[in-house]
Amino acid sequence: MNIQFLGAAREVTGSCYLIEANGLQFLVDCGMVQGGRDAPERNRTPFDFDPKKISFVLLTHAHIDHSGLLPKLTCAGFKGPIYTTSATADLLGVMLPDSAHIQESDAERVKRRSHRGKTTASSEPIYTMADTRQCLRQVRAIGYDDMLDPHPAVRCRFRDAGHILGSAIIEVWITENGKTTKIVFSGDLGQPGRPILRDPTVIEEADFLLIESTYGNRDHKDQTSTLDELVDIVEHTRHAGGGNIIVPAFAVGRTQEILYHLHRLTCEGRLHDLMVFVDSPMATEVTRITRQHLELFDEQATKLAGWHKLGADLPYLKFTASVDESKALNLISSGAIIISASGMCDAGRIRHHLRQNLPRRECVVLITGFQAKGTLGRRLVDGARQVRLFGEDVPVRAAIHTLNGFSAHADRTALLAWADGFATPPKQTFVVHGEADTALEFAEKLRADKGWTVSVPELGSKVDLEGGRDDQQ
Template sequence: MTSGVLTFLGAAGTVTGSKFLYEEEGQRYLADCGLFQGEAAWRRRNWDDFPVDPASLRAVVLTHAHLDHCGYLPALVRQGFQGPVICSESTATVASIVLRDAAHLQEEDAEHARAGGYSRHNPPLPLFDTADAERAIALFQPVGDRAIELPGGTTVRLHRAGHILGSTFAVLERNGHRLLVSGDLGRQQHPLLRPPVTPPAVDAIVVESTYGNRKHAPLDRERLGRLITATAHRGGVTLIPAFAVDRTAIVLHTLAGLAHDGLIPHLPVFVDSPMALAALNAYRTAIQEKAPELRPDLVGTDDPFDPGDLRLVHSAEESQRLNSPGRPCIIVSASGMATGGRVLHHLTHQLPDRRNTVLLTGFQVPGTRGRSLLDGATSVKIHGRYVPVRAQVTDLPEFSAHADSDELVDWLAASPEPPQTVYVVHGEPDARQALADRIRKELGWLAVAPQHSERVRLW
C-alpha cells in the first residue's frame, strides 16, 4: 500500500498563498501556486526558497486565475520548475493576463521603492519579472472537462467551481485514491456564472473557508443606489476598488442594472485597470462563444457591462486626468484590496475629500490597505506617504464571489460519500475553525485546520 502525503505550503493560517504539495511513490505535484498577500510576515514568505526542488515537481494544477492561487508561478519557474501547468481554457486566458500584470507591478513597485528610497534593500528587486511571467505562461496546458494523465502517472480532472471565469476544483487520483482541492468555490447565485458542480466521492478534501464563519446577505440594490446618488449630489466621486478579474465585471453588471432601473443618476463610469479591461474582454468572448459555465440568462444578451456611459481608460495619461475628474462620476479600478495598481493614485487624490465615497466590494485580507480602510483607519500609507482618510468608506460584502458558510457546508454535504478527512484552509483562523466545527457537528466528518508547512498522510 502506498501512502500519499500532503504538505500545506500556503493558505494554512492565512487566506492567501494557496500551495498544496502532493507526493506519492516518488512523484510530486503542486495544487495551486499562489502568492501570499496582506501582512508583512506572510508576504516575506514569498521570498523564501521553495521547500523542495521546483525541478522535481511533475506538474502544477491551477484551480483558477486569482493571484493568491497562481501568482507564485513565475517565481517557481525562476527557481527551476519546467513541467506542465494544468488548468481550464479560461484560466489559461485570464491567468496570462494576471501574471503579466503582476510582473509589471513587481517591476513598478521596485522602481518606486528605488526612486523614493523607502526600501530596506539596495537596490530593490522584483520577486519576478516579465520574462519569468512569460516563461510560466508558456507552460500552460489547458484541458477540458475530462480526466487526463499527468507526468508520473497521476490523473487529474477539473470541475466547474463557479467562482470566477474558468475557476475549477481539482480531483487528483492515483492507485484508486482521490484527493479533491476546492480552490475557491463560488456562490449559488453568482450574477454571471453557474454554481459549482456537486463534488464526487473522494478520500480527502482540501476546502477553502474564506467566509467559513459568515453568511452573505443579498445585495441591497436600493442602499447601493442611495450611496452613489448621495455622493453625486455632494459633487463627489464614487471610487470602487475592485478585483480586476470577475469583480469588475460583476460591479459593472450591477451598475448597469441600477441605471436601467433608475436607482442611480446618469454618470460616467470609468474602468481604470488594464488588467480589468483585458479580463472584461475575456468575459465578452465567453459570452459570444456561449461558454457553458455562464448563466443561461447571460448568454445571447447585449453588452451586460455597460451602465450607459461606460468609459474604458487605457493610457496612464487618461488615468492621471481622473485624479481630478472635475464632476461626479464612478471610478472602478484595481486592485480590490488596494495593494497596488492604479487605484492607489485614485485613493491618494480621493480619500482626503469628504464629498467622495470609497466602496469596498470584496474580502479585505488583514494587512492590506483595504482592510485598514474597512477597520476605520484615519490615514493610510501609499507610496511612502500618509494620506488622510476623510471620504466616506463603506463595505459591501454582498459582492463577494466566495461561497459563504452555509453554501460551503451544503456543497460538501452533497458528496455521495463522506471523505476520510476534510482539511480546512484558505481562511482567517476564526473562519477556518468555525467551518471545521460545523463540518464535524453537522456532517459528522473528521475536519481539521492544518498549520503552515504541516505534513499529513492522506490515506
C-alpha cells in the first residue's frame, strides 16, 4: 500500500493524492495548480498515472485547486465515479463549467490576437464545456457521516471540515492482506468559532494522517478586531477618502461570508447607507446554492434574521448579471463596495475593477483571503507599485488592506487544537497544502509539541505506508 503526493506538496494548490493497494488505484482530489508562471504548463502536463486505471475519486471540496482538473481526468479516460458531499456536488455544477468557460474565452482571445487567427497547443483549453458536462455526469453525492464502500477493500466517510459549504475531512479504511489501515485526509480545515459554517469535525484515530498547513506558521487576527478594522476601512473610505472599495473574493465561501458580515454590521447599526455590488455570476449562483443548504449552517448564522434572503430584500445589495452591468460599475467613482472574483486576482471580472481603481489614491483594495505565490493578489500584498493588466502597466496608488481574520483556513492554533482530537498519535503524519517554509515549520511544531512522527513530502514522492516512513523533512 502506498500513497503518491502529486500536488499540494510543499505548495498550497494542486491538491492530488494517488493511493495504490490491492492492485487498486484511486485519487483523493484532482486540483489545478494556481499561481506562478509554470502553473499553466503544469496543468497541461499529462498525469503521472494512467487515468483509465483509476477506479474512483474522493473529493474533499469544490475549490478549483482541489477539483479543477477533474474534467481533464475524465477527458483522459477516467470512467469511474467521483464521490463527494451533496453541497460540493451542487457547487461543482457551477464551478467546473465556469472554469471551462474561462479557458475557452481565453483561447478565443488568443486566437483573435494571433497572426492569421492561429493558436498553439499552449493556448488551447485544458478542457472544454463538453468535457465538463461529461465529468459532472460521473459525480455521486454522499451525505456527511454516511459510510461508503466504493470498492470491496475500501470504506470511507465524509466528515464536516467547516472550510466552505460542503467541505469534508475524509476517513478512508483500506483492507489489504487481512489488515485494515485507516488514512485521514484533513482536506482544508475551517477556523472554529467562525460564523455560517459549523466547526471542523474532531477525528479521534488514524494510522496515517495528511493535514493541511496553509496557515501553519501563524494565527489569524481575532474576529472582533477584524470586524472593527472592516468598519474603520469602510467608513474612512466612504466619508474621508471618497473612493471605492474593491474586494477580490472567492465565489465560494468568502463572498457569502463578507455579505454576512456587512449585513450583520448594518443590522447592528455600525455601518450605514452601503452600496454593495457582487459582480460575479458564479458568486450569485453559489449564493443561491448556499441558501439551499441552510441545514449546514451553524446556529449563529441561522438565527441572523434575513441572512438567507440576501439579494431579495436588501436595498443596498445588488448582484450584477450581464457584462454591461459589470462595465457600468466603472462609472461609479465613489461609495461602492465591489465584491468580485477571482479571489487571487488572476482571472475574472475583478481584474477590470482593479485596472479602473488601482491608480486612484482614494480607493482601497481589501484582501480577505490567502494569496498564493505568483498571483496578482500576492504581488499587491507584497507591495508592488505597478502591475500588468490586459497588456497595460497599471500604477498601484490605492491602499491595499489585508484582513486575515476572514480566512476560511484554520490558523496554527486551530490546526494544533484539531490535532489534539486524536486519542493516540498517528503512526505517520504528512504535512501538506502549505508553502514549503510554512509546512516545514508546522511539521516541527507537531514534533516538538506532540512528539508525533511527521514529514513534509516532496512533490511527486511516493511513500510505502507499510514498509517504512517517508524521510523527507
